Amino acid sequence: MEGSHARASHSAPQMSVTTRGKVARPRGRRRRFGHRYFGLAVSLAVVLACSTLSGCATGSGGDSSGGSGSTSGADATSASGVKFYQGKTITFIVPGAPGKGSANFATAIQSAMAAQLHATINIEYVTGADVVGQDQVWHAQPDGLTIGALTVISDINNSFTKNEALAFSLTDAAKTSVGASYSSPGIFVSCNDPSIKNFAQLLSGKTQLKWVDVTTGGMNLSVHLLMTAYPVPHTYLNGYTSSTATVGCERGDGNASGYPVGNFLDSSGTKLIPSLNGLLLTDSMPSSSPAVALNNSVPTLKAFAEQHPPKTSEAQKALSLLETYYSTQAPQFAVFGPPGIPQDRMDALSAALKAAMAEPQVQASLAKVGIPAGYVGPGGIQAYINTMVSSQDVAIKALAG
DSSP: OOOOOOOOOOOSOBOOBBTTSOBOOOBOSOOOOSSOOOBOOOOOOOOOSSSSGGGTOOSOOEEEOTTOOOOHHHHHHHHHHHHHHTTOEEEEEESSOTTSHHHHHHHHHHHHHHHHHTSEEEEEEOOSSHHHHHHHHHTSOTTSSEEEEEEHHHHHHHHHHTSSOOSSOHHHHHHTEEEEEEOOOEEEEEOSOTTOOSHHHHTTSSSOEEEEEESSSHHHHHHHHHHHHSOOSEEEEEEEOHHHHHHHHHHTSSSEEEEEGGGGBOTTSSSBOTTOEEEESSSSOOTTSTTGGGGGTSOBHHHHHHHSOOSSHHHHHHHHHHHHHTOTTOEEEEEEOOTTOOHHHHHHHHHHHHHHHTSHHHHHHHHHTTOOSEEEOHHHHHHHHHHHHHTHHHHHHHHHO
8 A cells, every 4th residue: 555645735725615516615724635525514503502512412322431531621621622613614534435434434423523613524535545644634734623534443453464554653643532433343253154053163173264354454453363362273265355255254255254243234234144153352232233132142252262261371462452452442433633733622622522422313323334322532542552552563473373
């Protein structure tokens, strides 16, 4: 993938076209980097019934603030930040084209977050490698008017595989994040093979594992970590994408695969495809998921590991990293900005995102695209990324196996 990264520019202003065919006001801080630019303007003049954002959060979404907590001081700086944003336009950069996970996340939160800030949020899609759009966010003016999506799970995997290199540190980006969504639950499945009664059978070592393997992406790392934790005979059938791997598994190309749970659900979206058996990587499916019934029908990796603990310290480290990687409250899509944004604006953005993700309509929109309705605070994002990055030696060794 691309190793060079475009930088922010102070060149001539451009006009951004909205989905309604209108033209937004000129923005002079950035230039195009060979991508399509779509401004999805949500012009909002909303009068909130509360004086600060901390009193506006509603809904039943999860909250993993990661120790960042609410204090009267934070409330005061948040209110100051909201005052700054009133009537202003924020550009939200999505690293990729419409329809991708980060794009679905951005459009789901766009209107509600803008309403919380009394602002307008325009979405700008930067096509090409994710790192290009994320780099553009990182090098924007630190005024709080340019933010974007950080694809946490993919970025971590890419940092291990060197598939796409960010021009900045993930640990630094975590410090400029204002919140994130929960990660889509992961699962391992035994493919269409009548002789396989459950996934645990494949880890007994009596049958050679033939992985229908996605060559890039988060599940690639997960598969390799599992094979390090439980080193049974296996081969990789490489060259599949996230969509073709599911088809190949149903077809019986191999006997095992894995990706987000949603890829292996039947047409009802509530249970696994009948020919497959699974092993959940997360401790449990979120209560907001239509497939929450899997908690009663599909065993978890944690339960399996308790009955079959890894035999070496290296194997235990791999298992621990795998459990962290797909933990229930792992952040998947974070909202972040360039370093140097004033703290009151960071607090306002964080409070607005948290409140937006608690709204029922936002949770419903996220659920439709397979993103769990849960908010991870800045502290939780930092803790997760720091844990994963500090374990890179374990991950790199597993990927080489």
